[in-house]
Amino acid sequence: MRLSTWKYIFKEGLGGLGKNFWMSLATITTVAIALVVLGIFLMMATNIQNIALYLESQVEIAAYLDDDFDRNRKSALISSVYAIDGVADVQYVTKEEGLERLKEQFGENSEILEAVEDVNPLTDSLEIWVSDPTLIHEIAASLGEVKGIRKVYYHGEVVEKLVQLTDMIRYFGMILVIMLVLGTLFLITNTVRLTVFARRREISIMQLVGATDGMIRWPFFLEGMLMGFLGSLIAVGVVVQAYLWAFEMISNLLPFVPLVPADPMLVNLSKLLVLSGMVVGAIGSWVSVRKYLRA
Amino acid sequence: MIEFFNVSKVYNDHVYALQGVNLSIEKGEFVFLVGPSGAGKTTFVKLLYRQEKASKGQVFFDGYNLGKLRRKDIPFYRRRIGVVFQDFKLLPQKTAYENVAFALVVTEATQKEIEKKVPSILEMVGLEDKWNSYPHELSGGEQQRVAIARALVNTPQLLIADEPTGNLDPDTSWEIMDLISRVNRMGTTVLMATHARDIVNTMKKRVIALENGQVVRDQAKGGYGDEA
Numbered sequence A: 001m002r003l004s005t006w007k008y009i010f011k012e013g014l015g016g017l018g019k020n021f022w023m024s025l026a027t028i029t030t031v032a033i034a035l036v037v038l039g040i041f042l043m044m045a046t047n048i049q050n051i052a053l054y055l056e057s058q059v060e061i062a063a064y065l066d067d068d069f070d071r072n073r074k075s076a077l078i079s080s081v082y083a084i085d086g087v088a089d090v091q092y093v094t095k096e097e098g099l100e101r102l103k104e105q106f107g108e109n110s111e112i113l114e115a116v117e118d119v120n121p122l123t124d125s126l127e128i129w130v131s132d133p134t135l136i137h138e139i140a141a142s143l144g145e146v147k148g149i150r151k152v153y154y155h156g157e158v159v160e161k162l163v164q165l166t167d168m169i170r171y172f173g174m175i176l177v178i179m180l181v182l183g184t185l186f187l188i189t190n191t192v193r194l195t196v197f198a199r200r201r202e203i204s205i206m207q208l209v210g211a212t213d214g215m216i217r218w219p220f221f222l223e224g225m226l227m228g229f230l231g232s233l234i235a236v237g238v239v240v241q242a243y244l245w246a247f248e249m250i251s252n253l254l255p256f257v258p259l260v261p262a263d264p265m266l267v268n269l270s271k272l273l274v275l276s277g278m279v280v281g282a283i284g285s286w287v288s289v290r291k292y293l294r295a
Numbered sequence B: 001m002i003e004f005f006n007v008s009k010v011y012n013d014h015v016y017a018l019q020g021v022n023l024s025i026e027k028g029e030f031v032f033l034v035g036p037s038g039a040g041k042t043t044f045v046k047l048l049y050r051q052e053k054a055s056k057g058q059v060f061f062d063g064y065n066l067g068k069l070r071r072k073d074i075p076f077y078r079r080r081i082g083v084v085f086q087d088f089k090l091l092p093q094k095t096a097y098e099n100v101a102f103a104l105v106v107t108e109a110t111q112k113e114i115e116k117k118v119p120s121i122l123e124m125v126g127l128e129d130k131w132n133s134y135p136h137e138l139s140g141g142e143q144q145r146v147a148i149a150r151a152l153v154n155t156p157q158l159l160i161a162d163e164p165t166g167n168l169d170p171d172t173s174w175e176i177m178d179l180i181s182r183v184n185r186m187g188t189t190v191l192m193a194t195h196a197r198d199i200v201n202t203m204k205k206r207v208i209a210l211e212n213g214q215v216v217r218d219q220a221k222g223g224y225g226d227e228a
Ligand SMILES: Nc1ncnc2c1ncn2[C@@H]1O[C@H](COP(=O)(O)OP(=O)(O)OP(=O)(O)O)[C@@H](O)[C@H]1O
Pocket: B011, B012, B015, B016, B017, B035, B036, B037, B038, B039, B040, B041, B042, B043, B044
């Protein structure tokens, strides 16, 4: 097609919004609402996953060393622990540090510990964090084999419950995300389809005058893309504002909840919303126009 | 220029809209297509502008077998003919000027060409002062003039009109007929389906009468009904 034809197509496609003002406004609003719902849900899902991940990262194994453990062998021991599959981090705790911690835990009642101060009954120990809590039994077993480790402690049952919980969160989160994405796509394409339906008579007139499919289709395509874009911009505005507000409120009220920071997440989410708004709007009108072109 | 060879059109496997139609129309002719409602007039013209395909037989335009026309060639074929309807079929969101220009835009005409042709054709149909009016701001007669201007702007060889005066009062109908006659005198073949007895009787043109999908009369300088 000639340049002048493309000019016409752009003028028609982008100017069509004003000419079909109410219809376009309704469509843009629908796109915005659908994407706001999707966006807010995605942010919640991201945060819930984040909390699950955080909880899992808290899973910890304590390994107490032999009474007569030679501290010169400390780094060799740590490397052999690191070598075990699934170990994320290791921290060496001397028995003096261990006592300090106990005192902190006992708080005001720490006098009872003064009695044992000189004859510290503790041994040096290791704190081990795991990368995958489902491996905790295997890791603990391997730790038991390491030379120098006398005893291994961990809360196996609690960890299993936790893993069950986080798995469930992931699973249902995934299903909900898929359902919501499909719902959003359906809603947007259907709305765009209505705008094309309302103008099917125009399509048939254009065909009678001798317009090719492309000349009819491209303006609708651009118009659908533009409506999707405008709707998604509104959605991005609402979603970003809402997250910043919720982030502030939750970090004040529930400071221990690990929230996903706004910065990379909101930028990515905005890109995703704008992209899906445009793509779905454009494809929705493309598909609907095709139906009336063939009618 | 137009030839129908044993043409039948069946809708939904049982509605016989046309049956065994044989006829030919020469370049420059003015032909009325008459007949009672449901006789098959609209179906006849739809075959010509390739809205429908013949179920049996062949329709030729300028030697082209319209039944063999590929889908993607239909727009290019339609640019060679002009079509006018009872309900005008103007694009509601375009002005009179833009409606006419659209027929040129689809041919990828240059801006210069458009600016030259549209005003002169609007002047020819007597609408030089209504360029910027939208269809809903125009009377029925004025809308039909825009539609005729649009049909003519590509200087088609054939003008097809399906009851072009069907929605107009008698005086306005005659104005439109004067316009269409003028187009015919300038060399364009005209095929017009109509129920307007007065017009057919007064103009004394060739009349093809359909009944139940069959040609029952084909008469040079004919009238509308049997009284002619
Ligand atoms: N798309 C269609 N599907 C099914 N039947 C149709 C279709 N179009 C027309 N018909 C039938 O074909 C026959 C001829 O219809 P057509 O519209 O050609 O008549 P007409 O002569 O133009 O009538 P009118 O004077 O009322 O406009 C009628 O019986 C009509 O019901």
